[in-house]
Amino acid sequence: MSKMRLAIVGAGPAGIYAADLMLKAERDFEVEIDLFEQLPAPYGLVRYGVSPDHPRIKGIITALREVLDSGAIRYFGNVRYGQDITLADLKRHYHAVIFATGAIRDVSLNIPGIDAEGSYGAADFVSWFDGHPDVPRTWPLEAREVGVIGNGNVALDISRMLIKHADDLLPTEIPDNVYAGLKQNPIEELHLFGRRGPKYVKFTPLELRELGEVRDVDMVVDERDFDRDDAYADETLAKNKQVVVMTRIMDKWRAEQQQREAGEVEPSSRRLHLHFWSKPVEVVVEDGRVAGLKIERTAPDGQGGVVDTGEFEIVPMQSLYRAVGYYGSPLDEIPFDDAKGVIPNAQGRVRDLEGEQIPGVYATGWIKRGPVGLIGHTKSDAMETLECLLEDRASWWQPEAPEAGAIPELLHAREVPYTTIEGWHRLDEHELGLGEQAGRTRIKVVSREEMTRVSRGE
C-alpha cells in the first residue's frame, strides 16, 4: 500500500488535530484525509461552545484554520455520519476512520420536578447563545430570579451570559437574535449552587475572577459556607495553587460584601449569589412551572466528599439551569457506553461491548474520553489515538473503491448539499462582512439553510 485513505468524522478540535498529526507523522506512505462534519461550519465547540465573550479562546480557530487550509485535507461540511454517509461507505472508500464527534447534550439530573417548564440544560442554552443552527432561535428569558446548578466552568459561562447586560456583549460575535433575547432579560438575582465547598470547585481561577468583574453585578457569598470545619480541604486542597488563588478571589468578595453591608459602596442592580454545600434535591413546581429549588445542606465527609445534614432550604426562582456535565451521542453501527456517554475504547482503539477491538475504527476527543478537559487536551488525545492507528496498519480495512473522486460522486448521487473548505471561507467572509456593516467584528449566521446557501455560493 503506497497511499492510505483516512476518514475523520467531526471537525471539532479533536478531529482537526488528529488530521494535522497524521499529516506530520513519520510514515513510509502517502496519506489522503477526508474530514466529514455535520455542520456547514467547522470547529465544533470552539465555535458552538466557547462563550462569545472569550475572543482570545475563540482565537484558537486561527490555528485550526491553518490546518484546514494546508491543502492536504478535504473538508465535507453538512454531511452527517449515520444519515448521509454510513460505516459501509467508509469501509468501501477508506482504510480506517477516526470518530471525533464530541458531545453536545446535557447529562440528566435525576431530581423530582427537573422536567418542569422553566428548567433547562446548560448545553441547550449554550447552543442558543452561540448560534447553533439546530436549536430554536428564541430562548425564554423571563425570570427575575434564576438558579444554576454546578460548580464547573460551564456553570460559570452560562451564569455570566445570564447576568451580563446585553449591551456589554455587543462587541462579541453574538447573533442578532441572541442580542435581542438577552436585551429583554429581566434577571436581578442569580443563584449558583455547588454540592461541595468553595475549595472543591471545578472552576478555573481566570474564569472565576472574570465573574466578579462583570459590570453592575454584586457577588453575594454566604459566610456560613466558609465556616465548615474541613480538615481534608485545609490539609490537601489548600496546597493546590489554583485553590489558593480562588480562595483569595472569594475572600475579596467577602470583604466587598461587608463594605456593602456597612453602606460604604453603592449596590449594583444585579446580584450573583454563591451557595456552597448545597445539594439539589427537588425542583419546587407550581402550576407546572419552576418556582424554586429545594436544597439539602451538606457537610464535608473528611475524604473530599460530602454527607447530608438533614437541613433543607428552598430558594425561590422562576427558572433553573443544570450545568452538571455534557454527554455524547451514540453513532450508527458503533458501540456506545451509555453510562459514560462515550464510544468504548482503549487508547482510542474502539472496542465492542465484549471488549474486542474493532479493526479500522478509532475515536478521539470528548467522544473517546468523556466531556472533560480543555481544547489543548484534545491534541494529546489525538496523538495517543494516532499512535495506535499507525501501529495497527496490518488490520486496516482494504477499501474496494479508494479513488478520491468516489466521495463527491456518492454525495452528489445522494443529493447531499455538502460544503467545502472554500465554501467555509465564503461563509466566514460573509459573517465578517455582516459584522463590519454593524460596526462589530462578526455576526454569526444561524440558519443552516442560509449557511449552506452562502457556503455553496447559491
Ligand SMILES: Cc1cc2nc3c(=O)[nH]c(=O)nc-3n(C[C@H](O)[C@H](O)[C@H](O)COP(=O)(O)OP(=O)(O)OC[C@H]3O[C@@H](n4cnc5c(N)ncnc54)[C@H](O)[C@@H]3O)c2cc1C
Ligand atoms: C460550553 C463550553 C465552553 C467551553 N469553553 C472552553 C474554553 O473556554 N477553553 C477551552 O480550552 N475549552 C473549552 N471547552 C472545552 C472544549 O470545547 C472541548 O475540550 C473540545 O471542544 C472537545 O473537542 P472535540 O473535538 O472532542 O468535540 P467537539 O468540539 O464537540 O467537536 C465535535 C464535532 O463533531 C461533529 N459531529 C458530531 N456528530 C457528528 C456526525 N454524526 N457526523 C458528522 N459530524 C458530527 C460536531 O458537529 C462537532 O463539530 C468548553 C466546552 C463547553 C461545553
Ligand SMILES: NC(=O)c1ccc[n+]([C@@H]2O[C@H](COP(=O)([O-])OP(=O)(O)OC[C@H]3O[C@@H](n4cnc5c(N)ncnc54)[C@H](OP(=O)(O)O)[C@@H]3O)[C@@H](O)[C@H]2O)c1
Ligand atoms: N473557560 C473554560 O476554560 C471552559 C469553559 C467551559 C468548559 N470548560 C471545560 O469543559 C469541561 C466540562 O465542563 P463542565 O462544567 O460541564 O463539567 P465539570 O467541570 O465536570 O463540572 C461539573 C459540575 O457539576 C457538578 N455536578 C455533577 N453532578 C451533580 C449533581 N448530581 N448534583 C449537583 N452537582 C453536580 C459537579 O460537582 P462535583 O465536583 O461535586 O462532582 C461539578 O461542579 C471541563 O473540563 C471544563 O473545564 C472550560
